[in-house]
Amino acid sequence: TVEPLYIITPTYRRPEQIPELTRMSHTLMLVKNVHWLVIEDATVATKQVTRLLERTGLKFDHLTAPMPEKYKQKKGAKPRGVSNRNRGLQWIRANATNGVFYFADDDNTYDIALFDEIRKTKTISMFPVGLCTKFGLSSPVIKNGKFVGFYDGWIAGRKFPVDMAGFAVSVRFLLQRPNATMPFKAGYEEDGFLKSLAPFEPKEIEFLADNCTKVLAWHTQTKKNEPSAPLDMKLYGETNLV
Numbered sequence: 001t002v003e004p005l006y007i008i009t010p011t012y013r014r015p016e017q018i019p020e021l022t023r024m025s026h027t028l029m030l031v032k033n034v035h036w037l038v039i040e041d042a043t044v045a046t047k048q049v050t051r052l053l054e055r056t057g058l059k060f061d062h063l064t065a066p067m068p069e070k071y072k073q074k075k076g077a078k079p080r081g082v083s084n085r086n087r088g089l090q091w092i093r094a095n096a097t098n099g100v101f102y103f104a105d106d107d108n109t110y111d112i113a114l115f116d117e118i119r120k121t122k123t124i125s126m127f128p129v130g131l132c133t134k135f136g137l138s139s140p141v142i143k144n145g146k147f148v149g150f151y152d153g154w155i156a157g158r159k160f161p162v163d164m165a166g167f168a169v170s171v172r173f174l175l176q177r178p179n180a181t182m183p184f185k186a187g188y189e190e191d192g193f194l195k196s197l198a199p200f201e202p203k204e205i206e207f208l209a210d211n212c213t214k215v216l217a218w219h220t221q222t223k224k225n226e227p228s229a230p231l232d233m234k235l236y237g238e239t240n241l242v
């Protein structure tokens with residue numbers, strides 16, 4: 001039997017939530033021994049999301065972790081999904097002993113082959129993410145089997161200029177680092193979290209997806225649909241036209 005794969009997915013209530021989670025759940029239904037941690041940026045879990053999760057037959061936990069008010073009030077870029085992911089880490093510390101975890105946003109696109117790659121992770125692994133930043137790709141660069149640097153359209157002084165969908169971590173590795181956490185710092189969430197797992201250097205990372213030559217995850221973004229009706233009157237995973 002294969003070790004568990006913990007998929008930590010931040011999500012929040014909006015018209016696209018059910019379609020995004022439907023698509024993502026149908027990907028995960030094709031993967032063995034997945035435990036899906038779906039964490040809503042909300043104080044109350046959305047019942048349509050619970051029903052969707054129940055229908056998948058997947059192992060799951062449906063948790064809530066609202067963004068703290070002080071970040072919600074902030075103008076400009078907000079640390080989206082950070083309280084959710086930290087809640088996921090807390091769940092893993094309390095409940096998991098082995099396997100691998102991966103931060104998978106609800107709106108990305110995942111090839112099922114990605115999950116077989118991620119399972120190989122002994123410490124920290126990295127791999128390319130397509131449709132990411134202005135370069136259209138974020139990836140470690142491997143030359144003759146050796147790490148030479150990161151390719152990313154937004155380096156911004158980061159030690160690990162990678163996308164959230166571009167790395168996975170072994171549960172045992174996390175459990176050995178009780179202080180590892182994701183900072184509430186927009187743009188620096190990945191870098192801050194990876195630095196909090198230190199000490200380790202880029203050259204110690206396990207490079208997957210045929211030495212980072214295959215794109216198996218894409219940072220797709222869904223166009224906002226904002227009908228003018230109040231939220232409760234919108235179609236939300238089930239029609240309310242009776």
Ligand code: UDP
Pocket residue numbers: 009010011012040041067080081082084104105106107221
């Ligand atoms: N998210 C959230 N609360 C928010 C905005 C986003 O929990 O207020 C979640 C969202 O569902 C996604 C992740 O955080 O899983 C990243 O957000 P988004 O996809 O909007 O960020 P982008 O891809 O544009 O960087």
Ligand code: MN
Pocket residue numbers: 105107108219220221
């Ligand atoms: Mn996104």
